[in-house]
Amino acid sequence: MNRVTKVILPLVILGLGALSMMVFLGLRSDPPPREHTPRPKIVQAYLVDIHPVATDITAYGRVVSAQPLELYSEVSGELMSGQVEFQPAQDFSRGDLLLKIDDRQARLRLNSSKSELLSALAMALPEIKTDFGEAWEDWREFFSGCDFDRGLPALPETSSERLKLLLARFNVYKLYYAVRDHEIVLEKHLFYAPFDGSILQVNLRSGSTARSGSLLGSIISLERQEVQVSLPASELGWIDDSRPVVLTSSETAESWRGRVARIGKNVDTRTQTVDLFVAVDQHGAPPLLNGVFLQASIPGRTIDSAVTIPRSAIYDDKSVYRVVDSKLQSCEVTVARWEVDSAIVAAGLNNGDTLVVEALQGVTAGMPATPKLSSDEGNL
Template identity: 45%
Template sequence: MNRTARSFRLKPLLAPALILIFGILAMYVLASLRTEPPKRTPLPKVRLVETTVVHYDTLTARVVGYGRLTSAQPVNLVSEVSGTVQAGEVPFQPGQSFRRGQVLLRIDDRQTRLNLNSAKSDLLNALANVLPEIKVDFPEQYPRWQEYFDRCDFDTPLPPLPEVADSKLKLFLSRFNIYKLYFAVRNLEIRLEKHRILAPFDGAILSADVRPGTPVINGARLGQIINLENLEVEVPVPTADIAWIERRRPVILSAEGLPETWAGVIRRVGKAIDPKTQTVPVYIGVSANPGRDLFQGLFLRADFSGRTVPHGMRIPREALYQEQYVYLIKQGRLAYRKVEIARRELNSVIITGGVAPGDTLVTEVLQGVTPGMLARPRSTAVLERGK
């Protein structure tokens, strides 16, 4: 009875146990029948880079410098006479432009003009006294001296004295003080001219120290003017670049924000090196384009024409490693090559050897690469994706 009851209690547990055992056996059987998939070998990573094909040609070196435009002929105006300042033909104010020959300022000349007319009167009086004597003693010379007397007046400059070859006539004229009176008149005429300040060139007034009505004395400063016909730029050039400049070729000048360019010529090259910057000043004469003014103090960029390199190639600075090496792509892998450098420029380098024409040269900065690494030109990869 007890055995029968125990058997009755075990029957509900037997079925789940059998199902569990059967499931485990089936799992092992199925696992033994499954085949392992083949393991994939990872493909090597190929670096895509910017490249260019090596090609040698005749190149012109580039030399770039910067400088400020100034007048090559600033002039300080100083009074050589005394008097009261009067207005000229243009307002005497800073920034005012003027043309060659215009009157910039006048200085009261009434006293000098009266002294000049008085001296002319003395000369005419002496000529009037000597003419009758010349008519008697030197009749062949009389018409010339009579004509000269008729040409003299108080409103025009004194004409030059007739030439005298006869020593006796010269002595005769000296006795009547003709030469002394003549040169006294010429001296006052020159002094009268100094009462007008004339513009010696086309230019502009840089500073004005006096105004109309201001009394001035001999030696007083009146102002400063600059010559706009004679402008130049002083460009400091590194000593290493001086030898690369072709001095007979034009220089192209430009200013940031202005569309115009100006042609310049190298006028002279300094003979002293700035000890702080190790540069040599190069002075460039500038010609303004018609219809466009150049301003004093304008900051300009100067592009010099350099010497030619007969067999060279210009590559970007970032293509150079350790100042003398480049990367090539050889049979799909990076190769390290030493190159021959002819010149280093601001953003580029001119090479003349070390790589062969037709080689594929890497032109971008590479980081974390070594020679032998797989690489492809980026342009080739783009073309293949587009097919």
């Protein structure tokens, strides 16, 4: 065997082998493709229960006094202590004397004026007894009731023109109203508490000299407290003021009840909100500090036929998924109201629908699904 034959013969054998392999493979038939069956997706769901749904408005605000007062002096003089120490955070009761302005000169002027009135009456009484016997007893009692340590009694009623002329001649009317004026001035020296409350701020302390128009301090009522909250103007139409408001604090487990006292008529141009005031019912409730931050759950109107679902179950603000015949089905719904974590659907769902209540990703209508029903059906 020559050298060329040794080279060509192995190549021929390899070629024949490759050709035989190709023919053999071509004679084999491909196996049929395996059919892919998608696995059903397990989804959280519940059965729809259409029923009346009471709406709720959540807002936040601070406790404020319904009766904040600033105390201004209308007279001049030295400030003197009352029945309670005039200092910040000092509590007081209705009728307590908070402070007074030195009233010695005012009392002297009042008593001097009373003395002039008594002198005029002493000169007029003999003529009243002689000429107007039927009025004598009333005017005698009035004279006896004019005491330097008590307020002036009311003038006896007089219908007789002649008696009025007599009283005017002795300046009885002029002196009477002069005394009343001095009594009013004396009252301005005394600051009595109009309610149970607390001293919020003190601008002048005992021993200081007050002038007319001086701000002495400010007080707040603890009898009537309110929570001032701001609401979007769009929420006003939902408020049901016939039901109580529930107030809660994030710092304590306590709660309070109240009622909608009034709603502002002005919209804040920056925030487009309206102020609403909730009067706190304090009967048997724990005390509230002025300025405490509270959450207010304000009752809203009831929607007659609706269902509450999680916000996460709604797609594009208008559609949800149902499970129909073990497949996902998309349907459009009408949302009557959006709340903090939920939405109230008023149309688009029927009683008994299997509604998907979890947020789904990467799914399409028609996909197989197996619902895992919640135990709290229709009431999330």
